[in-house]
Amino acid sequence: MSKVCDICGKEPSTGCNVSHSHRRTKRRWLPNLQQVRAVVDGTSKKIRVCTACIRSGKVTKPGPVVKPVVKKEEPPSS
Secondary structure (H helix, E strand, O other): OOOOOOOOOOEEEEEEOOOOOOOOOEEEEEOEEEEEEEEEEEEEEEEEEEEEHHHHHHOOOOOOOOOOOOOOOOOOOO
């Protein structure tokens, strides 16, 4: 599974750990990805999204399923 945000494309960045004696070893900084249920093309789908996209409102979460209310007709009162 790739560690890439499905919305903004943020991916791991690389660099070095630097010790007190300045020895350098390779390391990776991973984006904070969360698996979120979101609305994609009108359907609810699970996608991997970074927290920056969630906070900025780029993800629309599906709302509750609401059944239509059917009103019953009352008999006419005389």
